[in-house]
Amino acid sequence: MNELGKTSHKQVASEQVSMIEVDETAAGQRIDNFLLRVCKGVPKSHIYRILRSGEVRVNKGRIDAAYRLVQGDLVRVPPIRTAQHDEAPVSSNAPAAEFPILFEDDHLIVIDKPSGVAVHGGSGVAFGVIEQLRNARPHAKFLELVHRLDRETSGVLMLAKKRAALVNLHEQIRENRIDKRYYAVGYGDWQSDWGRRRVVKAPLHKYVAGDGERRVRIQENGLPSHTVFNLIERWDDYAWVEAELKTGRTHQIRVHMASIGLPIAGDAKYGDFSLNKDLARPSAKPSLKRMFLHAYRLKITHPATGEPLQLEAPLPVECKRFIEQLKNRETE
Structure with missing residues (x-):
């Protein structure tokens, strides 16, 4: 299984160990953030527990939560059994939706976000733009917000389709x-x-x-x-x-x-x-x-x-x- 986009919640939450080969979309990402994305619906506390215990391995070796993945790394994800396994993660409940597209290519997508729509779920909001777009594009291997807009604000919102694009755009923002x-x-x-x-x-x-x-x-x-x-x-x-x-x-x-x-x-x-x-x-x-x-x-x-x-x-x-x-x- 070498495509992150094909790692399903059910596969990770089963009683079998999952072996995931890191591709270019996940290269450079911290292992804790990688696991939070792969193990959708699993509490953060559980993710950090299996990291501390050494149950997660990269290339057969122990790593800490700050480890940054390299393309080609082989990540061992242990069986994860929690009370939440039978519950759908927040993002899976989001209705698939597309938004007016201002620009799109292989590296990024720029939309015109309507007022009243959150950019992501959380803080009492069940879902937002990112969850809806991911569900509308189930085959997208990588899709992340570059920046945020307030829920009440409309207008230009960027999302990265590749990790390299996300890193570059974050650098532009910082500078x-x-x-x-x-x-x-x-x-x-x-x-x-x-x-x-x-x-x-x-x-x-x-x-x-x-x-x-x-x-x-x-x-x-x-x-x-x-x-x-x-x-x-x-x-x-x-x-x-x-x-x-x-x-x-x-x-x-x-x-x-x-x-x-x-x-x-x-x-x-x-x-x-x-x-x-x-x-x-x-x-x-x-x-x-x-x-x-x-x-x-x-x-x-x-x-x-x-x-x-x-x-x-x-x-x-x-x-x-x-x-x-x-x-x-x-x-x-």
Whole structure:
């Protein structure tokens, strides 16, 4: 059995030892992450237990959880019997789905993610884009998220089809060689003395709120965070901006916009809650039933060819309508 993609949950969870030869899709991956992918539905604690006990072997030798696989390695996976074996893993319950494709080749796939769809399962979400795509493409040997978007954010989302592409794109992200641009509409006054450009450098800190929700706040000892906001159009109480990410922190644009008095319209975590309620009313004009944050453009270097690649996702219909309603108010 030399193809990772052909290693099924049932095979691994049987009473037989599985021998898996590592191919190019898994080369460079840590053994613990490899096992978590192969042994779908098996708890992490059990994976680390069999690693510590030496039941997992690579080329007949013991290894620790940090070992990185090499193409051609032969991995011994022991019989794994847990209470969860008769339960389908989360991803198998995900309905197979395809999403609007902006670009695809042998190395990566870029989709236009809709608002309201999580990128992956977890934290109360049964499944996300990655699980749905994997089930829609059962013969794909490798498919991993390159980066993430908030569930409420729409737009350009990259997935790698080869491990080498994933490693290369992660390197581009770490070295800030990827140009990420978003459209957002904030509620409030774009100050005249800002001109057409407002730079925000405010450190961000992640924490868990009293309701158990993951939140982010500006905090002096937080992670350095840098966003540039370019004004596209302004009205008395709204501003449409292009947000240029210089760092990629969790909820960065949302928190930075709220910090300058322009909370994003429709933002349920950091926005103006009474405004959001008004915008969602059936008779509201302007009306909006989602957060107005859209990843519209991404510039990367192709991980295999080295050529520049620009990917764009059109503004969703509901966001277009909201902009038109704001413009029409000015003429009424």
